[in-house]
Amino acid sequence: MKKIADISKWQGNVVWAKAAAELEFVILRASCGISMDVKYLRNVEGCVQHGIPFGAYHYVKAGTAEEARREASYFVFCTEKAAKQPSFFIADIEYEAQTQMTTEAVCVAFLDELRKLGCKKIGLYINTRYKWAGAAIGMCDICLLYTSPSPRDSTSSR
Numbered sequence: 001m002k003k004i005a006d007i008s009k010w011q012g013n014v015v016w017a018k019a020a021a022e023l024e025f026v027i028l029r030a031s032c033g034i035s036m037d038v039k040y041l042r043n044v045e046g047c048v049q050h051g052i053p054f055g056a057y058h059y060v061k062a063g064t065a066e067e068a069r070r071e072a073s074y075f076v077f078c079t080e081k082a083a084k085q086p087s088f089f090i091a092d093i094e095y096e097a098q099t100q101m102t103t104e105a106v107c108v109a110f111l112d113e114l115r116k117l118g119c120k121k122i123g124l125y126i127n128t129r130y131k132w133a134g135a136a137i138g139m140c141d142i143c144l145l146y147t148s149p150s151p152r153d154s155t156s157s158r
């Protein structure tokens with residue numbers, strides 16, 4: 001059985017020829033807040049060259065619906081720079097600004113903006129905040145949940 005990997009700048013320069021032998025699918029981080037992941041274009045190129053299907057995600061830092069819409073727009077802008085578009089667009093929801101009071105509005109606004117921008121398959125990559133996502137869960141074509149501890153967030157991991 002092959003693996004699915006979450007790849008961002010934190011994995012460094014992936015050796016895609018070697019990775020292709022082990023990977024069935026990759027979820028690439030395209031952006032974070034209002035910054036493009038510095039390895040995104042290189043990683044898309046590696047996936048394309050080695051026939052690895054991929055989706056893209058954006059690490060959402062927004063704490064309001066307005067900020068979420070801006071970040072969603074920036075995310076799509078970043079993916080459009082690549083030679084190939086991802087098979088899906090995911091919002092990674094785990095940042096401290098997404099609280100019990102803000103998570104649903106942030107998720108709904110982000111996903112709504114992705115739809116307005118023409119993204120066909122959308123979803124959430126979400127930790128224990130899923131219980132606060134409310135109506136956003138029903139907007140998803142894909143919903144990836146993770147719930148064990150990690151260094152970045154004491155309530156989540158990948």
